[in-house]
Amino acid sequence: MIPTPPVGLTWLPSFSSQRRTWKGAGLRHLKNLWPSSTEPSRCVCTQVTSPRSCCRISRQLFSDFGEDFTVQDPTEAEPLTAAIQHISQGSPGILTLRKEADARYFHDGDLVTFSGIEGMVELNGCDPRPIRVQEDGTLEIGNTAIFSRYLRGGAVTEVKKSETVSHKPLDVALLHPRVVAQSPQEADRARCLHQAFRALHQFEHLNGRLPQPWDPDDAEMVVGLARSLEPLKGTEGEPLEELLDEALVQTVALSSAGGLSPMAAMLGAVAAQEVLKAISRKFMPLDQWLYFDALDCLPEDGKPLPTPEDCAPRCCRYDGQIAVFGAGFQEKLGQQRYLVVGAGAIGCELLKGFALVGLGAGASGGVTVADMDHIERSNLSRQFLFRTQDVGRPKAEVAAEATHRLNSDLQVTPLTYALDPTTEHIYEDNFFSRVDGVAAALDSFQARHYVAARCTHYLKPLLEAGTQGTSGHASVFVPHVTEAYRAPASGLASEDATYPVCTLRHFPSTVEHTVQWARDEFEGLFCLSAETINRHHQELTSLAETDGPQVLTLLEEVLGVLRERPRTWQDCVVWALGHWQRRFHYGIMQLLSRFPPDKVLEDGTLFWSGPKQCPEPLEFDASQDTHLLYVLAAANLYARMHGLPGSRDQTALRELLKMLPLPVPPLSAASFPNDLDLAGASAEFGPEQLKKLHQVLEVWSGSPPLEPLKFEKASQDNDSNFHVDFVVAAASLRAQNYGIPPANRTQSKRIVGQIIPAIATTTAAVAGLVGLELYKLVGGPRPLSAFRHSYLHLAENRFSSWVPCAPAIQKLHYLTWTWTCWNRLKVPAGQPEKTLELLLAHLHEQFGLRVMMLLHGRALLYSARWSPNKQAQHLALRVTELVQRVTGRMPKPGQRVLVLELSCEGEEEDTTFPPLHYELCDKTAALSPGSTEPCIPSPQ
Numbered sequence: 001m002i003p004t005p006p007v008g009l010t011w012l013p014s015f016s017s018q019r020r021t022w023k024g025a026g027l028r029h030l031k032n033l034w035p036s037s038t039e040p041s042r043c044v045c046t047q048v049t050s051p052r053s054c055c056r057i058s059r060q061l062f063s064d065f066g067e068d069f070t071v072q073d074p075t076e077a078e079p080l081t082a083a084i085q086h087i088s089q090g091s092p093g094i095l096t097l098r099k100e101a102d103a104r105y106f107h108d109g110d111l112v113t114f115s116g117i118e119g120m121v122e123l124n125g126c127d128p129r130p131i132r133v134q135e136d137g138t139l140e141i142g143n144t145a146i147f148s149r150y151l152r153g154g155a156v157t158e159v160k161k162s163e164t165v166s167h168k169p170l171d172v173a174l175l176h177p178r179v180v181a182q183s184p185q186e187a188d189r190a191r192c193l194h195q196a197f198r199a200l201h202q203f204e205h206l207n208g209r210l211p212q213p214w215d216p217d218d219a220e221m222v223v224g225l226a227r228s229l230e231p232l233k234g235t236e237g238e239p240l241e242e243l244l245d246e247a248l249v250q251t252v253a254l255s256s257a258g259g260l261s262p263m264a265a266m267l268g269a270v271a272a273q274e275v276l277k278a279i280s281r282k283f284m285p286l287d288q289w290l291y292f293d294a295l296d297c298l299p300e301d302g303k304p305l306p307t308p309e310d311c312a313p314r315c316c317r318y319d320g321q322i323a324v325f326g327a328g329f330q331e332k333l334g335q336q337r338y339l340v341v342g343a344g345a346i347g348c349e350l351l352k353g354f355a356l357v358g359l360g361a362g363a364s365g366g367v368t369v370a371d372m373d374h375i376e377r378s379n380l381s382r383q384f385l386f387r388t389q390d391v392g393r394p395k396a397e398v399a400a401e402a403t404h405r406l407n408s409d410l411q412v413t414p415l416t417y418a419l420d421p422t423t424e425h426i427y428e429d430n431f432f433s434r435v436d437g438v439a440a441a442l443d444s445f446q447a448r449h450y451v452a453a454r455c456t457h458y459l460k461p462l463l464e465a466g467t468q469g470t471s472g473h474a475s476v477f478v479p480h481v482t483e484a485y486r487a488p489a490s491g492l493a494s495e496d497a498t499y500p501v502c503t504l505r506h507f508p509s510t511v512e513h514t515v516q517w518a519r520d521e522f523e524g525l526f527c528l529s530a531e532t533i534n535r536h537h538q539e540l541t542s543l544a545e546t547d548g549p550q551v552l553t554l555l556e557e558v559l560g561v562l563r564e565r566p567r568t569w570q571d572c573v574v575w576a577l578g579h580w581q582r583r584f585h586y587g588i589m590q591l592l593s594r595f596p597p598d599k600v601l602e603d604g605t606l607f608w609s610g611p612k613q614c615p616e617p618l619e620f621d622a623s624q625d626t627h628l629l630y631v632l633a634a635a636n637l638y639a640r641m642h643g644l645p646g647s648r649d650q651t652a653l654r655e656l657l658k659m660l661p662l663p664v665p666p667l668s669a670a671s672f673p674n675d676l677d678l679a680g681a682s683a684e685f686g687p688e689q690l691k692k693l694h695q696v697l698e699v700w701s702g703s704p705p706l707e708p709l710k711f712e713k714a715s716q717d718n719d720s721n722f723h724v725d726f727v728v729a730a731a732s733l734r735a736q737n738y739g740i741p742p743a744n745r746t747q748s749k750r751i752v753g754q755i756i757p758a759i760a761t762t763t764a765a766v767a768g769l770v771g772l773e774l775y776k777l778v779g780g781p782r783p784l785s786a787f788r789h790s791y792l793h794l795a796e797n798r799f800s801s802w803v804p805c806a807p808a809i810q811k812l813h814y815l816t817w818t819w820t821c822w823n824r825l826k827v828p829a830g831q832p833e834k835t836l837e838l839l840l841a842h843l844h845e846q847f848g849l850r851v852m853m854l855l856h857g858r859a860l861l862y863s864a865r866w867s868p869n870k871q872a873q874h875l876a877l878r879v880t881e882l883v884q885r886v887t888g889r890m891p892k893p894g895q896r897v898l899v900l901e902l903s904c905e906g907e908e909e910d911t912t913f914p915p916l917h918y919e920l921c922d923k924t925a926a927l928s929p930g931s932t933e934p935c936i937p938s939p940q
Helices: 051-055 100-105 184-207 216-227 246-254 261-280 319-325 327-334 345-357 377-381 395-406 429-433 445-458 511-538 549-564 569-594 625-641 650-659 673-680 687-700 723-737 745-754 760-778 836-847 868-875 879-887
Strands: 008-013 043-048 058-063 069-071 081-087 094-097 111-115 155-159 163-165 289-293 337-341 366-370 412-415 437-440 462-468 471-477 789-793 798-802 825-828 851-856 859-863 897-904 916-919
Touching (some): 058 261, 184 246, 261 289, 261 760, 345 366, 345 462, 345 760, 395 412, 429 445, 462 760, 569 625, 760 789, 836 879, 859 879
Parallel strands (some): 337 437, 825 916
Antiparallel strands (some): 008 043, 058 289, 069 163, 081 155, 471 789, 789 798
16 A cells, blocks of 8 residues: 655656655655656745645644755835935944834844935845844945935835755655754644644554544554654754654544645645745745644543544545544534624635535524625635626625535525624614624625624624735634634724735725725736737737637727827827716716716615715816826827827926827726726627738737836836826826825825735635634634634745633723623613613612713713713613604614613722623513623633
C-alpha cells in the first residue's frame, strides 16, 4: 500500500525527465513533473496533497522553494513615502522630514530614492541610497556636499530590497524541521504535531488505512510509533530536546480519519497563497512547515468523547465530519437557523462553507442571507457564487440559489433589505427570536457595529470576519461568555484606518463610496478598456471564439473605441464632455427612470429611503471648478491613453467648451451605472455579427495599441499626472449627485490609497476560521477558554489566535448585584400598563435603583432635575403614551420590547447600566427576546 504524503508544496528543477523519490520516511513517491521549459534555472511548483490531510482537524503544510529563491517584493506594505522639510549639504547630508513621526517607519540600512526636489535636483531619480536613522528623527543620506543647495519640496521614497531564501528538501526537512511559530510554546506544539503526523504516515503504511475514528487501540499504536521515531534535530544537526505530548498525539490519531471543510478552506487558502508567492516572487514563503490544529473544537476535558459507533460512516456527504464529531452533532448542526449578513466576498465563502458542513440542512433548520446590493461585473473575480449571467441581480437572491445548488437539503431565504435602523420593522423581535446565531461579513465599521448591537440586544452569538488584502481576522462573540463586539469610537474607522470596500455601490451613502466609485471609473476608462483592446489587437481571432453576451459586449467596446478614437486635443475634450454628461446627467436620469423618486416597495416603504439617497442629475457648467477639473483631467488621460499631447491651459479649455454643444444622447442610450443591464443582453450571435466583427478587426489591425494607465498615488507635492485630479473631481461630482458632502483633495487621496479589495485566498481562510468557531457554538455551552479570536497575514506568514476577553463586570457601591453588557433589566408592562411613576417605583423596590434620568434612544422621558410640575406631567402617563408623546412614534409592528436607558444616582463616569427592557402588553411575548435566563446574575 502506498502511504499518504504530507500536505505540501515542493519545488523541483525543471529538467525534462526529472523525478525525485523520498524513501524511508513513510512517504509515497512524488509524481513526475513534466516541465514547460528546459532551462535549469526555471522551477516548476506543484502541490503534493492528500485530501484527508487537508481536511483533518489538525493539519500540516510543507513548502520548499529550493536552495536559492529570490523574493523580489518581500512585504505587502506600499513603499514608505515622506515629505521633505530640508536637506543639508555635507558628508553625510542630513534630511529632515516634515513629520517627525514618519522617521520611525524608516530603519537603518533602508534604501531610498528622491523625487520632486527643487534646488538639490541631483537627488531626483538617483540610484537608491542607504540611510541611517538618527535619534532626533533625521536621516543620514550620504554625501551631499557637492550638490546644489536645497530649496524646497520633494519626497523621499523607500526602495524595497529583494531577499533570498534557502529551503531544505523534504527528506532533510523531515528530520530537521523549521516550523512557523509565533512563540516557543507554539514551536514545541508544532514539533509534537510533526512527530504525530510522521507516526500517522507510518501507521497507514503498515495497515493500509488511517486509524479508525475514536478507536483507542489504533490511537495507542500511533502513540507507540511516535515514541519509536528517530529524534528530531535542529537546522545545524544539533539534537532537540523533545517532550512528546502523548495525549496530543493520541487525540490527533483518534480524529485523523475525519475531514472538515473549514480546515480545507483554511489550508487551501494558505497553500494557494504559497503558489502565488512562487509564481510572482512576491511575499516571503513559509519557512517551511506550518502546523495548525482545531482540537479545541472537540469536547473539552471532562465531557464524553465521541464513540466509534457514533462516528461510523453513514454513507452520506457528512461522513468526514461525523468521523470527528459524531452523528448526534451532525443532526444538531442541521437544526440550526442562522442569519448571514452580507453576500460579498466573505459572505459567499461563508455560505459555501455552511452548505458543505450542513448547517441548517435539517428539517427545522435553515439559513437566511441579507444583502441589499446588486451583482456587478467586478464582483465575479472574487465572489464565487456569482456568474456572468447574474450581473444586475440582487446578491442575496443569487447567493441563496447557488447555496441551495451546493446542498439541496439546505433551505436558504434571501432578504434584499439592508440590516440597519431603517429596516427594524423587517428584522424585528419575532425575526430574531427564530435565529440561533448571526454570521456577519460586512465591509464597514458602521455596519458591523450596528449588527453587533442587535446581537447584543437579542442575546445572539455573533461570528464576524473581515479582510484587508492578505490579512484577515475572525472573531466570535458569545452571550454571557465573551465581551461584546467593540467598534472604534463612534463606530467609525480611525483617521488612519483602511476601508475594505469590496463593491462599487449603485446607491452611495458615504464619501468612501463616491471615492471608490471614482477610483473604479479610472480603472475602467483608462486601464481595463485599453488592456482589453490591446489584447484583441494582438489576438484578432479571440473574439470570434467567444459566444453569447460576452462577445457582443466586447464587440461593442471595440466599436466604441473605433468610433471615438481621437485625433486631436479637441476630440479628447469632446469625449470628456460627453462622458461627463453620460455619468453625471444622463446616467442619473436613466437610474431615476427605472427607480422614480416616488417608487414604493411591496412592503409600502419608499425605494429611496434609509441609506438609499435619491440622486439628482447635474447640469454642466464650465464656470464650476469641479466640472472643469473633471473635463481637464479626463481629456488629458484620454489623450495620453491614445498617444496624443494634452494641455494644462484651463483658460483655453473654458473658451473651447463655450463653443462646443452639450452632447444630448437619447435616454434609452444612456449608460446605466456599472452595466446593470448586461443580464438582459441578447445571447444571439449569428453570421451577420461575425462578419461585422471581422470587418472591425481588419480596421483595428492597422491602429497602434493604446497605453493602459495604471493609477499612481502621487506624492504629497507632485500629482501632476491628473490621476488624483480625476478621482477627486469624479468623486466630488458623484457626491453632488447624491447629496453627500464631498471629500476634499487630501481626504480623497487618503481614502483612495487605503481602500483594499478582497483577495480570494484571504476570504477563504477567514471563512474557514469562522467555521471552526461555529462548531464550538453548535456543540453546546463552553467556557471562555474554548473560543478563539484569530488573525492571519498570509504575506508575512503570521497566524495567531487568542482567547477573547471576558465581559467586564460592573457594579455600584450601594447595590448587591453586578452586571455585564449582556444583562438587562426586564420589567413587564402589566395589565393595565404601568405609569412612569409605577415603573420608577418598581425599579427602586426590585433592583434598588434611584433613577435620575430615563431615555428612549435620544429622547429624554424623565429627569430628576425637572421642575415638579413637569415631572408630575410625565409621571402620570403610561410608558407607551409617554414615548409616543415625546418621540411622536408608536412602537413598531412586531416590537415586543421598548428599550430604555437609565442614569442612576451614584453612577460613575465609566458605568453603563444594563438597558431596561420594558415588555409590551402582547400575549405572544411573555419573555424578553433571546433569553429565558434571569436578567441579573448572582452577586460575584
